[in-house]
Amino acid sequence: MGKILSQKFYDRMNKLEPRYPDKVALLLPALHAAQEEFGWLPPEVMEEVGAFIGIHPAQVREVASFYTMYNLKPVGKYHLKICTNVACCLRGADELVHHVEKKYGIRCGETTPDRKLTLNEEECLGACGTAPAMMLNDDYHENLTAEGLDKILERLE
Ligand code: FES
Structure with a gap:
């Protein structure tokens, strides 16, 4: 080979x-x-x-x-990893996951058909004090709300 x-x-x-x-x-x-x-x-x-x-x-x-940082399936241009560990869950991480699932018509672990966005749940990102947190490619976003998340997603090309 x-x-x-x-x-x-x-x-x-x-x-x-x-x-x-x-x-x-x-x-x-x-x-x-x-x-x-x-x-x-x-x-x-x-x-x-x-x-x-x-x-x-x-x-x-x-x-x-x-390790969740390794992708065993192809991912989209934007890889959204929302932390769903305890601190983030207590502050609404599950709702954020559902929000993205609904918005893009995909389930966690899936990629949009245009390969633009992949959604995954993530283990603790070490930002529990500013939960809920997520990573978008290599960038951290904290203190997330559905509205804040929408603003971030709107900026994606
Ligand atoms: S539990 Fe989400 S960053 Fe720690």
């Missing part, structure tokens, strides 16, 4: 490798770098990461599915 991951990926990993106790410890940064290239982790990419690290693809998948 030909390589799918770029030379840049391998250069980056080779540079990082001496800083880690062993190659298996490189798995999380490798998944992160692979996801940066594809926006998600297709099975063949996880297979290649496994081959690079020296572990079975099933182990790669197991680790990748444990």
Whole structure:
């Protein structure tokens, strides 16, 4: 099988490798770098990461599915991750999730047909004091309300 991951990926990993106790410890940064290239982790990419690290693809998948930051399905241009842990739930996170589901006609975990937006629930984002919180791609948004969320969503192109 030909390589799918770029030379840049391998250069980056080779540079990082001496800083880690062993190659298996490189798995999380490798998944992160692979996801940066594809926006998600297709099975063949996880297979290649496994081959690079020296572990079975099933182990790669197991680790990748444990962490919510890894996407096992393609995501839209905008990836909305609403925290639904305790503090955020107590301040209305579930309603925000339903609000987005209704607005875009998708369920949590799904992407709009035009691939513009993906909605996911997220574990604690460390912003419990300013709950409810969410991430939109790499940006944090806190103290959310349905109206505030609508304003953020309206600005998306
Ligand atoms: S519970 Fe939502 S940020 Fe901590």
